[in-house]
Amino acid sequence: MFIELQNVTKIYGKDEYATKALSQVSLQIERGEFISIMGPSGSGKSTLLNIIGCMDVPTEGVYRLEGEDVTRLNDRQLSDIRNKKVSFIFQQFALMTNFTVFENVELPLLKRNMSKKERREKVEYYLNKLGIFHLRQKNVSKLSGGQKQRVAIARAMVAETNIVLADEPTGSLDRQNGEKVMELLQQMNEEGKCIIVITHDEKIASYANRMIYLSDGCIQLDKGKG
Numbered sequence: 001m002f003i004e005l006q007n008v009t010k011i012y013g014k015d016e017y018a019t020k021a022l023s024q025v026s027l028q029i030e031r032g033e034f035i036s037i038m039g040p041s042g043s044g045k046s047t048l049l050n051i052i053g054c055m056d057v058p059t060e061g062v063y064r065l066e067g068e069d070v071t072r073l074n075d076r077q078l079s080d081i082r083n084k085k086v087s088f089i090f091q092q093f094a095l096m097t098n099f100t101v102f103e104n105v106e107l108p109l110l111k112r113n114m115s116k117k118e119r120r121e122k123v124e125y126y127l128n129k130l131g132i133f134h135l136r137q138k139n140v141s142k143l144s145g146g147q148k149q150r151v152a153i154a155r156a157m158v159a160e161t162n163i164v165l166a167d168e169p170t171g172s173l174d175r176q177n178g179e180k181v182m183e184l185l186q187q188m189n190e191e192g193k194c195i196i197v198i199t200h201d202e203k204i205a206s207y208a209n210r211m212i213y214l215s216d217g218c219i220q221l222d223k224g225k226g
C-alpha cells in the first residue's frame, strides 16, 4: 500500500489542555489517487494532511508510507522523506516573500544534487508550463493572488514528488482562478501523482475521484465517484 494509516490518533497539548484532533483514523490510499477532504472547521483536516505529509507524527497508531513505518523515524529522517516524496500547496501560498518567482520555484531543488544549469532548465520548464515565465524576476510580493498560487504550484511541480498535498489551495482565490488551480492539480494527477486536497467547496471537491468527510477527528464518509 502506498499510504496507510492504522488507528491514528493525534492529541495536541496535555492534561486539561489536551485536544484530540484525530481519533483512531484508519485509511488506505493507492498511488495516483486524487482525493478531496471535506468537513467542518476544527474536524482535523489539516492535522490529517500534515501527518500524511510527514510534517507531524501521530500520538498513537501507525503511519506507513510506501511500506515504511514513519512513526519510527527521527526528525532528520522525516525531513528527508518530506524533501523526496511530498510537496505542499497552501491557501496563503507560503512563498518566500522577499524572493523572486524564479528563486521561489528553485527552492526545492537546492537540497538536491544538481548543477546550477540543471536547476535553471528545470525551473524555466515549469515556469513556461504555468505561463509565468515572464514574471520570473519579479518579487512574489508584487503578484496577484492567482499568480502567487501558480508560483506555489510551479514549486510543487518542480520537486517532482509523487505526493502533492494542498490545504485549501483555492480558499483565497476567485472562482475562475480556483478552477484553474484545480485543472493544474488534475493534470498532475493524470501524470500519475497522488493528489490530496482539503476544501470547503463541493464544486472544488468534485475534481477528485474520492471524497473523505471528517467530523470530530473521525472519518464519517469515504466514497468514490459514481
Ligand SMILES: Nc1ncnc2c1ncn2[C@@H]1O[C@H](COP(=O)(O)OP(=O)(O)OP(=O)(O)O)[C@@H](O)[C@H]1O
Pocket: 012, 013, 019, 020, 021, 039, 040, 041, 042, 043, 044, 045, 046, 047, 048
Ligand atoms: N498546533 C496545535 N496545537 C493545539 N491544538 C491544535 C493545533 N493544531 C490544531 N489543533 C486543534 O486540533 C483540532 C483540529 O484542527 P485542524 O487544524 O486539523 O482542523 P481543520 O479541519 O483543518 O479546520 P479548518 O477548516 O478550520 O482549517 C482543532 O480543535 C484545533 O484547535
Ligand SMILES: [Mg+2]
Pocket: 045, 046, 047, 167
Ligand atoms: Mg485546516
